[in-house]
């Protein structure tokens with residue numbers, strides 16, 4: 001049962017590693033031709049995500065093709081609203097869309113706290129198949145959206161530059177906002193526990209829309225729910241990635257998590273000072289660096305590794321890899337981390 005490559009887990013736990021582990025946010029499903037071939041077979045994103053054998057296949061592709069030190073289960077953060085009773089669609093080239101976004105108290109009351117096995121069994125089955133087929137080569141990362149980020153999609157009904165409908169609800173009806181955030185949190189805790197039982201070796205919480213809240217709103221509407229999740233989830237290392245929440249790094253460092261994800265606007269040295277020595281940092285190359293030539297990529301990756309130092313660092317991008325990135329440039333990123341951090 002022991003992993004052949006457990007660099008990611010050791011780095012997360014603060015144990016010594018002989019080199020820096022590396023993986024990429026959104027490594028499954030955005031850049032590989034091999035992914036698009038399987039997606040074609042499944043017919044749609046949701047078809048693929050709900051077919052465990054195929055989801056497992058595209059989860060393992062980046063391990064085989066790119067040489068990353070971890071797999072991340074192929075799914076989406078929006079499976080939680082769906083499981084709670086709010087179906088979504090993935091509109092080609094536009095992203096997620098909820099035909100019936102949450103608007104009223106009755107809408108919130110109608111939603112249920114989802115159960116991992118009965119409502120999200122297809123994800124758990126994909127995790128079990130992935131674990132079997134990975135054959136302990138690398139750890140498998142499970143994940144969920146942070147309650148605030150899920151709330152933002154459920155109220156807004158789609159992506160948005162401002163998420164002003166969702167933010168309006170925070171200001172006009174804080175009580176209803178908290179009621180919905182709590183339902184999402186309870187669903188998420190059950191889901192993450194299910195993922196761990198199914199075999200996830202580490203979990204990451206994506207708070208992708210953290211940065212559009214004020215520090216005060218973040219303290220009121222996001223951090224308390226992240227705290228509940230971090231306290232409830234035990235047994236595997238936990239990563240919190242709050243995009244653009246540079247203002248909340250010290251408070252995030254107080255959460256019961258092991259790793260803090262940084263985006264490229266957050267300076268590694270300053271971040272280390274803010275969070276102290278007892279957390280691992282993950283990140284944070286600007287995904288746009290991968291549009292540059294190989295020499296520039298190598299230089300930027302080396303600068304990043306120097307700034308983080310050799311221990312308590314998991315190399316990654318500062319956000320998900322962009323869909324039009326050349327896989328050879330991604331390989332250059334990965335190879336440079338492996339060689340230079342050794």
Ligand SMILES: Cc1c2[nH]c(c1CCC(=O)O)Cc1[nH]c(c(CCC(=O)O)c1C)Cc1[nH]c(c(CCC(=O)O)c1C)Cc1[nH]c(c(C)c1CCC(=O)O)C2
Pocket residue numbers: 024025026027028029030039045072073074075076077078090094095096143159206208320
């Ligand atoms: C905000 C968010 C979402 N989803 C996710 C986040 C948090 C991370 C982040 O901030 O980027 C997380 C996510 N979504 C997906 C994964 C799979 C695992 C991985 O690749 O790391 C993960 C970890 C698959 C997906 N999720 C989605 C796709 C593309 C759908 C397709 O293949 O047609 C994939 C592979 C669709 C999706 N899903 C979402 C959006 C905005 C979109 C449309 C834009 C896009 O392509 O990313 C919501």
